[in-house]
Amino acid sequence: MDIRLGNGFDVHAFDDGDHVTLCGVRIDHDHGLKGHSDADVAMHAITDAIYGALAMGDIGRHFPPSDPQWKGAASHIFLSHAVELARDNGFSIGNIDCTIVCEYPKIGPHSNAMRTRMAQITQIVEDRISVKATTSEQLGFTGRGEGIAALATCTLVKT
Numbered sequence: 001m002d003i004r005l006g007n008g009f010d011v012h013a014f015d016d017g018d019h020v021t022l023c024g025v026r027i028d029h030d031h032g033l034k035g036h037s038d039a040d041v042a043m044h045a046i047t048d049a050i051y052g053a054l055a056m057g058d059i060g061r062h063f064p065p066s067d068p069q070w071k072g073a074a075s076h077i078f079l080s081h082a083v084e085l086a087r088d089n090g091f092s093i094g095n096i097d098c099t100i101v102c103e104y105p106k107i108g109p110h111s112n113a114m115r116t117r118m119a120q121i122t123q124i125v126e127d128r129i130s131v132k133a134t135t136s137e138q139l140g141f142t143g144r145g146e147g148i149a150a151l152a153t154c155t156l157v158k159t
């Protein structure tokens with residue numbers, strides 16, 4: 001059995017707006033997130049974890065921020081591409097674990113909806129997908145409420 005481990009990390013700054021999109025779920029908030037795409041920082045970290053496990057670059061290599069085609073794009077496009085690339089190379093996703101770092105919004109009330117959406121996109125069962133959150137105890141850029149960071153790990157399995 002061939003098992004690969006990948007990790008991903010992303011940050012997006014807060015901007016004017018009334019909601020953020022995290023793992024494909026819209027959450028009302030007093031700010032939005034700045035980005036070339038929909039700025040779904042958690043989905044970007046998960047996408048990069050899959051590219052990482054495949055050793056096939058990163059999200060910016062496949063979807064350059066300089067390409068106007070991706071302006072405002074929904075991030076499920078990026079994740080679906082990484083999932084398809086894994087499948088094309090004979091891998092299935094073993095599990096995904098994502099940690100979102102911010103003081104606000106609170107993630108807990110939305111984490112199950114996020115797992116459901118991620119399961120739809122990745123076509124794996126929800127109990128193989130984890131979405132967690134932590135504050136940074138008011139320290140650093142996340143602690144000052146300047147943006148959101150996300151980390152993700154995934155395993156890919158070829159039998």
Ligand SMILES: Nc1ccn([C@@H]2O[C@H](COP(=O)(O)O)[C@@H](O)[C@H]2O)c(=O)n1
Binds near residue numbers: 101
């Ligand atoms: N944006 C967040 C941050 C945290 N949580 C939940 O609160 C728990 C305690 O966070 P600490 O940083 O104080 O350890 C954390 O384990 C999460 O359950 C959250 O939902 N959203």
Ligand SMILES: C[C@@]1(CO)OP(=O)(O)OP(=O)(O)OC[C@H]1O
Binds near residue numbers: 070
């Ligand atoms: C997702 C892409 C798409 O152009 O743009 P952003 O939304 O700015 O997100 P980032 O995490 O900076 O990754 C780079 C790009 O691939």
